[in-house]
Amino acid sequence: MYRFLLSRQWVILTLVALLLIPAMIRLGIWQMHRYDERAARNQLVSDALSAKPVPVEKLTAPGQAVATNERYRTVTAKGHFDTDDEVVVRRRTNADDEVGYHVLTPFVLNDGKVLLVNRGWIPADQGASQSAFPKVPAPPRGELTVTGRLMPDETTEASGIKNLQGLPDRQIMLINSEHEARRLDAQVLGGYLAQTGPAPKGDTPQQLGEPGDENAALNYAYAIQWWLFAAGVPIGWVVLVRRELRDRRERAAEESATEAQPAAV
Known part of the structure; x- marks a missing residue:
């Protein structure tokens, strides 16, 4: 019943899934690097201002x-x-x-x-x-x-x-x-x-505001998101395989029932 996994459609689907997993893991690692860089820049700015x-x-x-x-x-x-x-x-x-x-x-x-x-x-x-x-x-x-x-x-x-x-x-x-x-x-x-x-008085240029912190938390959230996607790929693949196997079994049972019916006189 699992021979369908050798079909062209399923081979391609399986290869795509295998490629997506490491790609998403690497994207999560890249987002964590971005998180570390932004957190470090925020700390430098904070230290400089204080x-x-x-x-x-x-x-x-x-x-x-x-x-x-x-x-x-x-x-x-x-x-x-x-x-x-x-x-x-x-x-x-x-x-x-x-x-x-x-x-x-x-x-x-x-x-x-x-x-x-x-x-x-x-x-x-x-x-x-x-x-x-x-x-x-x-x-x-x-x-x-x-x-x-x-x-x-x-x-x-x-x-x-x-x-x-x-x-x-x-x-x-x-x-x-x-x-x-x-x-x-x-x-x-x-x-x-x-x-x-000195503080501006009257008609003077608007002084520039203090630099704001870069939102490093977003990169952390994106990293977790990519890793969840990576974990979801094999789960999704298993779900699709089981659904295909169930459909094939149901079709096989229907065909067997049809063949077992007596011919009309």
């Missing part, structure tokens, strides 16, 4: 990349803003997904080096040309101390944002200290500062 503020010069320098474990670290800097060389970063959104600009203002330190400060988000002026420089609220004048989260340079590879050429004057696509060092002809510290202080 760390004691330090002077920015302790964590970065001209031509130096911001290390992964120093991303989001709270740093301070003393100096003054240089609005003459201020630029805006195109196609940036706020918490409500409104499209506008990020305001990037050079902050000249007391030793002459420059720190790029992302002062926050401003809306795009719908009535103005996209090629015109938007109205940007001025930062405080004179010497002051700014506080913010240290961020690495933006790249196309990491962000997916293309660094378009031929943009309007004083508009850029990516915040990159190397590019800005060439534009400013100055020593620019690696990375940039997402400003959090």
Whole structure:
């Protein structure tokens, strides 16, 4: 009665089932790796945000990349803003997904080096040309101390944002200290500062919110789901085999009953 398992249909079905089981197991393992990676990133962000503020010069320098474990670290800097060389970063959104600009203002330190400060988000002026420089609220004048989260340079590879050429004057696509060092002809510290202080007053750019935790629990749930699917494949195969065997037995019994009936006279 089990010879039907050698038919082409059942051989193909069995091979597909045998291939699905390891594939689903591997997908579950991959989701667990993703869970570990996201949990580790969340911990790094949490540790960075809770760390004691330090002077920015302790964590970065001209031509130096911001290390992964120093991303989001709270740093301070003393100096003054240089609005003459201020630029805006195109196609940036706020918490409500409104499209506008990020305001990037050079902050000249007391030793002459420059720190790029992302002062926050401003809306795009719908009535103005996209090629015109938007109205940007001025930062405080004179010497002051700014506080913010240290961020690495933006790249196309990491962000997916293309660094378009031929943009309007004083508009850029990516915040990159190397590019800005060439534009400013100055020593620019690696990375940039997402400003959090002084607290905004009046008509100032909307400061960027704190980074949220990535939902690592979803990857854990997906891993369990894939493993349950893998366990369900052989169970489903057995159910199908038993159903096919039952149907064949019922057909065989019906055929036997028909053959046993006496011929009509």
